Amino acid sequence: MAPSPLKPGATIGILGGGQLGRMIAVAAAQYGLKVHVYAPDPDSPAFDVAGTATVAAYDDEVALAAFAAGVDVVTYEFENIPRRTAEILAGIRPLHPSADALATTQDRLTEKSFVAGLGIATAPFRAVDDAEGLAAALADLGLPAVLKTRRFGYDGKGQRMLRPGDPVDPAAVMAALGGQPCILEGFVPFESEVSVVAARTASGAFAAFEPCGNEHRDHILARTLVPAPGMEPETAAEAMAVARRIAEALDYVGVLAVEMFLVRGPDGRAGVVVNEIAPRVHNSGHWTIEGALTSQFAQHVRAICGWPLGATGRVGGAQVEMLNLVGEAALRWPDYLAEPGSHLHLYGKGKARPGRKMGHVTRLLPGQAPG
Amino acid sequence: MAPSPLKPGATIGILGGGQLGRMIAVAAAQYGLKVHVYAPDPDSPAFDVAGTATVAAYDDEVALAAFAAGVDVVTYEFENIPRRTAEILAGIRPLHPSADALATTQDRLTEKSFVAGLGIATAPFRAVDDAEGLAAALADLGLPAVLKTRRFGYDGKGQRMLRPGDPVDPAAVMAALGGQPCILEGFVPFESEVSVVAARTASGAFAAFEPCGNEHRDHILARTLVPAPGMEPETAAEAMAVARRIAEALDYVGVLAVEMFLVRGPDGRAGVVVNEIAPRVHNSGHWTIEGALTSQFAQHVRAICGWPLGATGRVGGAQVEMLNLVGEAALRWPDYLAEPGSHLHLYGKGKARPGRKMGHVTRLLPGQAPG
Structure with missing residues (x-):
């Protein structure tokens, strides 16, 4: 059952202080809602338009608990939120989108498996945990392909394009991405x-x-x-x-x-x-x-x-x-x-x-x- | 000569913390400007969307000076600002609109005289300082007419409608408006x-x-x-x-x-x-x-x-x-x-x-x- 709607005057807690949080805060203000922004950087753009600000790390459990207790609902402006952080917040106040939705979408492998599991087309993909796995995945999917870290990538960070004709040294490529768990995605010829x-x-x-x-x-x-x-x-x-x-x-x-x-x-x-x-x-x-x-x-x-x-x-x-x-x-x-x-x-x-x-x-x- | 334009990152000082200041602050944020709101009421709506807030009286000269020194331009959201306040601010930073524009428009008699002096049609009006003056003005302009305090009126506050047939006791009417300097405005039959x-x-x-x-x-x-x-x-x-x-x-x-x-x-x-x-x-x-x-x-x-x-x-x-x-x-x-x-x-x-x-x-x- 859906919880009761909030009323104007309620406070929205926003995790993350970038431009997305800033524009959510302005939208909330239009409806007479208050905003509390939580971000580690004291120069966060969203602080300029928030009635209340907390400057603290995303793993500061005391600060997270105080933040959640002082708001009516918690949301976020970026997906690279630690699972534990999401669970702490969700244990105190409604967290939207949910910790489960976050867990599914913040990991490229989980996300692609989930989408493919719905019968929706995705690029072909393989999990890659090490150099051997990468070699096997490349043998399956061919080139071109893109190797991406499963987590914490955005705007092209944490990924490596592998083009036909490029000499690919699986160990070196894995090392360049920090040896993190990865996903190899095959090429989709798109318009x-x-x-x-x-x-x-x-x-x-x-x-x-x-x-x-x-x-x-x-x-x-x-x-x-x-x-x-x-x-x-x-x-x-x-x-x-x-x-x-x-x-x-x-x-x-x-x-x-x-x-x-x-x-x-x-x-x-x-x-x-x-x-x-x-x-x-x-x-x-x-x-x-x-x-x-x-x-x-x-x-x-x-x-x-x-x-x-x-x-x-x-x-x-x-x-x-x-x-x-x-x-x-x-x-x-x-x-x-x-x-x-x-x-x-x-x-x-x-x-x-x-x-x-x-x-x-x-x-x-x-x-x-x-x- | 016009001063150089401000750049994004500059700070706008807003005197007054109501909804108008709030909506100015949101507009400033869209352009990457910072906002400092100055208002006496700690619950001012504009504080919710301002990076910096000062809670102080409009005649607190120390607070006004500190406020002006910390911003790049000063503006306001209401016209009932004491002349002295406007002059203090304008002495430190550009004040827009100017103290002169404010002085002309915050006094109904000065304002109407100014407009009429431009050859622009206004309602007929007379200055009224006391009961005798009101009697004389009524003799000139007739009824219906509206008696208004020259200053500090808004949303119908500080005014009294005088209708034909109403018994008008000039002394009582002046007393009802606090004995303040007034203006009597004749009726304009408008569409x-x-x-x-x-x-x-x-x-x-x-x-x-x-x-x-x-x-x-x-x-x-x-x-x-x-x-x-x-x-x-x-x-x-x-x-x-x-x-x-x-x-x-x-x-x-x-x-x-x-x-x-x-x-x-x-x-x-x-x-x-x-x-x-x-x-x-x-x-x-x-x-x-x-x-x-x-x-x-x-x-x-x-x-x-x-x-x-x-x-x-x-x-x-x-x-x-x-x-x-x-x-x-x-x-x-x-x-x-x-x-x-x-x-x-x-x-x-x-x-x-x-x-x-x-x-x-x-x-x-x-x-x-x-x-």
């Missing part, structure tokens, strides 16, 4: 990368934003377009149905993002292959702040408070483009600020280090979208 | 109430949102509609031009609201009569958060930072409705939350006392707007 950002409540309500098309640069999201270019309405519907099956199988509460490859068979029929699940609000959903009737952040707040989900339609009939401002790209903020109708977001981070997500820009492009 | 929310920068850039129509209940704004019902495009353009002349004459920096009456002569020609100026973001501009390409709060931040103003057009072609949630009307929040496409805003205030502005709802209504 483009898309994602579905969706929300589910404890009582089973589900709502997906339409799929968006994502372009990456140096493994970091560079640009999102809505609707996803080249994606037919039937394939978009299939992608949203896949996200729903995943959310239901996880008994998921909150917003999740399912990254997929758009593939096309020799007969021209399109389909989707799931790449990974992010158990949280997602960079490819930033366009919803101005581009959709409900933002992904407001939707996440609604879901974890036990409130009805908001409408997910696009605002007007426009196409929407979201550009990430990574590293020094953020120095061009005056240009984006001066563009009529562009929405500049900066995350309040100090240094524009290479690869650091400093902000984003959303443009509502004129003209009717197809479909 | 409706409208307002123009606009922004101006130090370098003279100006941008107005289109006029909105306002309905009041018990002297408190109840509902805003955009476009303003019954207002022809030419009259809307005239209203925006009036706001521009006022902003320029005040050498204004920031967002201001000009409340006007829509009037119609015996020949059917429409015009506007200025009622009052609010030197700040305004309740009738809340529709811009979702309804316009730039919100009034983002626009205010742009103006006081020396940045280019944002586009003021409406999002899509929809009509926009903003409902204030006053007092117990906020208890209906679950209904508004469940309305598809409605945007619920709650200000994080504790008690839903009668007359207290607890939140608002913005609805983007389907269909094309006229014009």
Whole structure:
């Protein structure tokens, strides 16, 4: 049975102090909710918009317990949370998404096995624990392939592309990834990368934003377009149905993002292959702040408070483009600020280090979208 | 000469901790700016979304000086700021809008004289300092008329309606308003109430949102509609031009609201009569958060930072409705939350006392707007 909905005035605890936590906090404030952000870095961007802040490590059990006891629900903005941390929090207050959903999705092998177990297409994959295992997996899957650590990877960190013709020394490759447990993923010849950002409540309500098309640069999201270019309405519907099956199988509460490859068979029929699940609000959903009737952040707040989900339609009939401002790209903020109708977001981070997500820009492009 | 623009990472000091300060703070955060809110009430709603807070009285000169020294620009969310306070702040950091603009607009007599001096229509008015003066002013202007304190009035506080047929005892009426300096305003037979929310920068850039129509209940704004019902495009353009002349004459920096009456002569020609100026973001501009390409709060931040103003057009072609949630009307929040496409805003205030502005709802209504 779903617990009673929270009321305005209640406090949301957010684990993690980056830009995602910051934007969840702003969405919570719109609904008259209070926010308590827990993060180890005293310069965390989310602290700027939170009524209460705790600076402590993610394994500080005393601080975690005090944090949880002072809030009404706990959520998080990143998936690399230790299992023990999630269990401590969940023992004191409702944790959304759940510790189980987190455990399934924070390990690439568990996640892919789970998705494949639902009968949903994924890249071919093999568990790899050592150099011998890697050699065997490569013999199975061939090249190209990508070796990834099972845990703690993001934005291309903790992975190694293995290309045809490259001399592959299994021991050296494993050592380069720190000898951690890995997964080898076979290559999927895809047309483009898309994602579905969706929300589910404890009582089973589900709502997906339409799929968006994502372009990456140096493994970091560079640009999102809505609707996803080249994606037919039937394939978009299939992608949203896949996200729903995943959310239901996880008994998921909150917003999740399912990254997929758009593939096309020799007969021209399109389909989707799931790449990974992010158990949280997602960079490819930033366009919803101005581009959709409900933002992904407001939707996440609604879901974890036990409130009805908001409408997910696009605002007007426009196409929407979201550009990430990574590293020094953020120095061009005056240009984006001066563009009529562009929405500049900066995350309040100090240094524009290479690869650091400093902000984003959303443009509502004129003209009717197809479909 | 305009000072150099601020950069993201700079700190905006906001005097006043209510919902307007709260929404300015959220807009500042979107641009990567930090916020320091100064307010006497430790429960101020704006503290929830501010990185730094000072709880101190508006006449605490030591606290004011420390506050100003720690920020890059100072602004405010309400006009009842003592002159001395404004001057202390302006002596340390740029104050936008200026102490002069504040002085002109926080006194109803000074304000009306200023507007009338620009050749812009106002209600007929007389200064009233005592019972004798009231008797003389009533003899001039007749009934109905409204007696208002020159300063510190808002939402109908500090005013007394005098209707034809009412027995008027000038001494008793003056006493009821605390014997303060007053202004008597003659009656303007108006069709409706409208307002123009606009922004101006130090370098003279100006941008107005289109006029909105306002309905009041018990002297408190109840509902805003955009476009303003019954207002022809030419009259809307005239209203925006009036706001521009006022902003320029005040050498204004920031967002201001000009409340006007829509009037119609015996020949059917429409015009506007200025009622009052609010030197700040305004309740009738809340529709811009979702309804316009730039919100009034983002626009205010742009103006006081020396940045280019944002586009003021409406999002899509929809009509926009903003409902204030006053007092117990906020208890209906679950209904508004469940309305598809409605945007619920709650200000994080504790008690839903009668007359207290607890939140608002913005609805983007389907269909094309006229014009």
